[in-house]
Amino acid sequence: GENVEQHPSTLSVQEGDSAVIKCTYSDSASNYFPWYKQELGKGPQLIIDIRSNVGEKKDQRIAVTLNKTAKHFSLHITETQPEDSAVYFCAASRPGGYQKVTFGTGTKLQVIP
Amino acid sequence: GAVVSQHPSWVICKSGTSVKIECRSLDFQATTMFWYRQFPKQSLMLMATSNEGSKATYEQGVEKDKFLINHASLTLSTLTVTSAHPEDSSFYICSARYREQFFGPGTRLTVL
Numbered sequence: 001g002e003n004v005e006q007h008p009s010t011l012s013v014q015e016g017d018s019a020v021i022k023c024t025y026s027d028s029a030s031n032y033f034p035w036y037k038q039e040l041g042k043g044p045q046l047i048i049d050i051r052s053n054v055g056e057k058k059d060q061r062i063a064v065t066l067n068k069t070a071k072h073f074s075l076h077i078t079e080t081q082p083e084d085s086a087v088y089f090c091a092a093s094r095p096g097g098y099q100k101v102t103f104g105t106g107t108k109l110q111v112i113p
Numbered sequence: 114g115a116v117v118s119q120h121p122s123w124v125i126c127k128s129g130t131s132v133k134i135e136c137r138s139l140d141f142q143a144t145t146m147f148w149y150r151q152f153p154k155q156s157l158m159l160m161a162t163s164n165e166g167s168k169a170t171y172e173q174g175v176e177k178d179k180f181l182i183n184h185a186s187l188t189l190s191t192l193t194v195t196s197a198h199p200e201d202s203s204f205y206i207c208s209a210r211y212r213e214q215f216f217g218p219g220t221r222l223t224v225l
Contacts, residue, residue: 043218
């Protein structure tokens with residue numbers, strides 16, 4: 001099955017700086033890579049996603065890059081704000097079927113004001 | 114759009130009792146819903162996949178007789194934790210698929 005590794009497990013940045021979270025996946029058939037933000041005591045919220053036919057996607061301060069050859073993808077948050085503090089999960093999913101999503105281990109991001 | 118709700122948001126029960134958690138897709142029809150379990154400071158662990166009108170598919174190591182899943186309609190799936198024990202205490206999260214997966218807010222279960 002799919003295995004998704006995520007680094008770092010914790011990340012502290014100063015407000016205004018950038019944050020980068022990296023993930024690798026094992027299943028070359030995976031073609032959908034969402035990123036989720038989870039605040040304490042809440043369910044994960046989809047913040048951005050990318051499909052394998054695209055190398056990069058950007059939405060305001062958030063961007064995701066995908067390298068299919070190397071099987072890794074990254075989340076970039078620029079101009080971080082205290083409200084960006086949360087746990088971020090990367091995930092990978094195969095096409096078709098029940099589209100099970102395999103989650104990474106999570107990164108706790110702390111933005112220091 | 115694409116809102117998923119869960120009820121209750123938290124529940125405390127005595128050991129040996131059963132607890133039912135509801136997951137609803139409020140503004141879309143979901144042919145597939147997923148149930149996850151999350152321990153503190155850990156990732157989400159998929160428990161089972163449920164499709165409307167058919168039996169759920171459980172992940173390896175998840176007891177189907179303990180975690181009963183019913184997906185009676187395109188907008189409702191339920192998870193019943195039967196004969197709950199303290200080790201079942203966890204954060205249970207459902208998701209519903211509409212192109213992408215959208216997650217519910219989670220249910221905190223505490224078994225005394």
